[in-house]
Amino acid sequence: MRSLAMLLPLASSEEGGGMETPSLGELFPPPFAFDGSNFFEMNRLSLVRIVATVVIVLLMWAGIRATRLIPGRGGGTFEMLMEFVHKQIAVEILGKEAGRRYLPLLATIFFAVLGMSITGVVPFLNIASTSLVAMPLLLACISLVAFIIAGIKSHGAGGYVKSALFPAGAPKAIYVILTPIEFLSTFVLRPATLTIRLMANMIAGHFLLTAFFMMTNYLLISGTSAMKGMSVLPFAGALVFTCFEIFVAALQAYIFTLLTSVYISLAREAH
Amino acid sequence: MNHLAEITGNIATVGYGVATLSPALGIGLIVSKTQESTARQPEVAGILRINMFIGMALVEALGLIGLVAGFLFT
Numbered sequence: 504m505r506s507l508a509m510l511l512p513l514a515s516s517e518e519g520g521g522m523e524t525p526s527l528g529e530l531f532p533p534p535f536a537f538d539g540s541n542f543f544e545m546n547r548l549s550l551v552r553i554v555a556t557v558v559i560v561l562l563m564w565a566g567i568r569a570t571r572l573i574p575g576r577g578g579g580t581f582e583m584l585m586e587f588v589h590k591q592i593a594v595e596i597l598g599k600e601a602g603r604r605y606l607p608l609l610a611t612i613f614f615a616v617l618g619m620s621i622t623g624v625v626p627f628l629n630i631a632s633t634s635l636v637a638m639p640l641l642l643a644c645i646s647l648v649a650f651i652i653a654g655i656k657s658h659g660a661g662g663y664v665k666s667a668l669f670p671a672g673a674p675k676a677i678y679v680i681l682t683p684i685e686f687l688s689t690f691v692l693r694p695a696t697l698t699i700r701l702m703a704n705m706i707a708g709h710f711l712l713t714a715f716f717m718m719t720n721y722l723l724i725s726g727t728s729a730m731k732g733m734s735v736l737p738f739a740g741a742l743v744f745t746c747f748e749i750f751v752a753a754l755q756a757y758i759f760t761l762l763t764s765v766y767i768s769l770a771r772e773a774h
Numbered sequence: 775m776n777h778l779a780e781i782t783g784n785i786a787t788v789g790y791g792v793a794t795l796s797p798a799l800g801i802g803l804i805v806s807k808t809q810e811s812t813a814r815q816p817e818v819a820g821i822l823r824i825n826m827f828i829g830m831a832l833v834e835a836l837g838l839i840g841l842v843a844g845f846l847f848t
Contacts, residue, residue: 699838699841703841765827
């Protein structure tokens, strides 16, 4: 990202004053509490996670309390989101009966991903807590365990391993190649791609916003008089990309939940 | 020695750009075909959309592996 400073060779009014550029170090801020103890060490990201969790739980609680025959505006939004997860994701893929059974899991994943990712555009939090590997990895592990359990429930342990690793209809000799590939793609690549997709999207979004705001700041503070006016452009870009980040957070929540339910449905239907 | 132009940095940065080329084509094809099919037969839009996302997950894995490889092999 250092090359961003090279894009603006005319912007600097004095020698040597380069633009600050975002770096990976931002994702690992210094701890502020319980420094030194490995387990309880807290930094800004842990704090953001805690805030996000509390807000999600409170909103869910308020949302459930607000459901009645004719819901108000808040209750209506909650019902709309819940119905989206229920109708568009769970029932659409898993069918009516199983969709209802897996709705709690899918809704938890959906709102966790949405809430944890949208902190990237919330003022004063300003970092998506899914942009470190821990949070996406945890969610992906939940998804992995969920679809393995779904498979074992409907085929039995041996039956599921057989259906997942030894797809029917292939000649015996092919299994030498097919089984490792199936194992890799089902039990390694699925959770890995879920993790990396979410994390990479959030990191890229954070750096994009940071770069735009730093450019605005730099042009406005240390640009020459003509360049000060140009700071409007990166600021407008930052506003547009803030909206885009909200969209990305919702899209990632949708894709994460959708893929989890697809994996569950594949594990249930495999034969 | 006279330099006409000079670039500093890591060539791995370009590597990720190359790694996204084929997944970009793949995702483009998947989405465009789904759009076409949905326009022809709107009643199967739901199934098509789900299959689109399954295919996208598989294709996108290539781009993501490219991203990880950049961190691994530098």
